[in-house]
Amino acid sequence: MTQSDPVIEWLLDSDPAIRWQAMRDLTDAPQSLWLAERARVETEGWGAKLLSFQDRDGQWAGGAFLPAGFGPEEWHEHGQPWTATTFCLSQLREFGLDPSCARAKRTVELIGVNSRWEEGGQPYWQGEIEECINGRTVADGAYFGIDVSAIVDRLIGERLEDGGWNCERINGSVRSSFASTINVLEGLLEYEKAIGGTPASRQARATGEEFLLERNLFRRLGTGEPADEQFLRFLHPNRWRYDILRALDYFRASAILTGADPDPRLGEAIDYLRSRRSADGTWPLDWSTEGRVWFEIDDGPGKPSRWITLKAMRVLKWWDARAPMPA
Template sequence: MADDVLAWLLASDPALRWQVMRDLQGLPEAQWSDERARVETEGWGARLLAAQDPDGQWAGGAFLPRDFDPREWVDVGQPWTATTYALSQLRELGLEPSSASAVRTVDLVGRSSHWEEGDQPYWTGETEECINGRTVADGAYFGVDVSPLVARLVDERLPDGGWNCERAEGSRRSSFATTVNVLEGLLEHERATGGTPASREARRTGEEFLLERDLFRRLSTGEPADPEFLTFQHPSRWHYDVLRALDHFRAAAELDEGVPDLRLADAVAHVRSRRSSDGTWLLDRTPPGRVWFHVDDGVGRPSRWLTLRALRVLRWWDEWWGEPPEETAGS
């Protein structure tokens, strides 16, 4: 990693800076904990917390803003300002779960927020697996007991080992996107509690669903299942791409103390090939729709978040398997 790329990453928001210090510089917690604490009071974290409603929600709703009009989804895109996406973004930023803001938010959301789909209390989950996977991840991260929701997700696993948010409509084939959302939730729950034998087995089969497909291929033909899986998006929201999946496998291997599976090699090579000549990764796409604020400089521009993700994936992979010879930057 070039010194100028590291300096560029560090000259950013506390939310990104503390993760660079931990994941790329390999510094001990004592050297990045103060930086992480600043997420609550400075930069993107403080800005998102300042947008919170008095009742603990964002934009007056669990999944949708209170003022949502269905025409907005068609004309502008899915809005990302309601509670579920705010919580997921605070988790990505690394808001300390023990901070006063996090403790207050968890309590208020539990008492005030209900899903629009069926008026269920927020932390009991909705009906869709993709939403519930993220709810488990956010709840487990912030110290909520989401074990009943984890048990539901385990029971909703499809025969091929993964999940699909259209299961209730009859789908029997897992989706890459739904599966990665559930896997991130199960991993966060396992990190917080140790999980259960059933949830650990479900994570294993869900990961195997992705590994059998090299993270992006159709099992039937070997061709990419979706061209967008090989492009890089931030924020991920509910969407899937190979960089997001690789970052999950990196985090899972840290918990499991496992060796990177060689079936990840093609996805890793693709990520490596997408590095620009200046050592950064460009933002290919960002989901359209209402947001509180942007954390990247725009599509086609270098993205600090994608660069952090890519570099920590490559650092993890190369520690085990080494860098390829005559490595060159991609276009």
Template sequence: MVHHDQEVLAWLLDSDPAIRWQVMHDLLEAPDAACAAERARIETEGWGARLLSLQDADGQWAGGAFVPAGFTREEWKTSGQPWTATCYSLNMLREFGLDPKSESAQRTIALVGQNCHWDEGGQPFWHGETEECINGRTVADGAYFGADISGIVARLLGEQQPDGGWNCERANGSACSSFASTLNVLEGLLAYEQATGGTAAVSAARRSGEAYLLQRHLYRRLSTGQTADERFLALLHPSRWRYDILRALDYFRAASLFSGSAPDPRLGEAIEHLRSKRRSDGKWAPDWSLPGRIWFPLDDGIGHPSRWITLRAMRVLQWWDAARPS
């Protein structure tokens, strides 16, 4: 560790249970019992308890699956996409690490299955939506919390593009993949494999999606080698459906730990860019933020150090450096 890491770790631990238990587990390798005890506090304290308290009586958030009840296209145009409905609230609870076996989690998943229907099509929530990005995150949530999302997984396997990835614009005629859609689906498929053991078809699809991103070094155009989108190199949290290299690196870390494989050297450019974003105090800060309705902020905003981004960056670099010693 560099000289300021101990101070950064203390700063991370002086936080919410959702941060603390992951620091203990991912960075400090604390005993399982201690990690579990800290994780259990998410249900009753801090961000997790606060988000659960905002849940509707029928198990939804804000009265809708993808957008809040009564939300209008005009508000989307003027204020941005909202992030308070059920799907994004479940994303947050999964990211916090709410114990799937907890009473709150079990109750929520059952009620969402009974009462929540997608805005597009009206199908039950755990049957999936129509877009690959949304369905990838729904698979991740369902797999994590124990819902049956096997039907969505089968659909995603049938929607993979010839180049190996996925694209939400496929239904509109797109024949090539996108970075964001591909990562959303990959996260879902990995969660499905972690929860169920997966199948050979799921593993093969995930490897093809990973190859799509690795061939592009996580952020470059395959055709020219140029940066595909400058925002891929800009750090963001919460990511929602958006793509950046830290989110991609965190996925590849999780996939590597799951499979027992070494980090792919093609991640190296993104790793070095991530190192370059570290502040002199050893922390990382968001470069931008998404507009739109939120329940509550999770950090202090652009230009201020973010515990979420710092946690994710440190665990990625710790994994990379341990596996690829200099």
């Protein structure tokens, strides 16, 4: 794949949040070039637009997990809202806002001072009680330079016997879920990128990965049937939800960090990903979540998605370069 590829050109003709990642992951552009493009996320396009909605106290929509004044009626009628602080931080991380820029540093500082979780009033960077939320808080905190080791230790202690996590553990669940596990794995990976992790966090990440790999990323361990047909439908932004592309992109990032070869058990998901490519070389957005957002960043379900296409192309590029040849 080169810059003359029309799909790559389509990705480059986009927002800085897409463009810098396509430059880095698909065209192998020099670091100086993609870093310069990444710096534009703060002042242009989606990144700047999302930052423009930030409250004076550093939060978004007046809350940590929920917008201020939000009631259960809206959730019932329109779905979970996505405008509060936690989802905005995760989106800025996905966009690639430079964590060393003054705006990012000031943001995480203000959130640490002013934001409290609705569940129990805990300071934001101390984490909540739910594994899915804490996994994303670890990912965001580690990315933006916050010490999240206490939350990491908590997550390590909340692992279930099958190696993964479930945010319903507190309600008695003893089996891990795909969604909870990927949220925690992404957090532990970001923590490892930031400070190298700890022996305990690396071991926890390994067991969580094994939970997904044993199930070929989407199958029930007992029956082999798909655990949820939604896992095979591509979503963006994922928020807390799981699909196999999210998992594949995680395993790619994990392997790049550690130097590991792709696990052959990813092969079925890779084949499915290839099968979903449209004739024009792009991948569609299959669905999106309901609920309040600041603005849309895709053209809608059924249409080509730059985000899905970017992730799919970099996963396949990594797999095709490193995957073991079949016997």
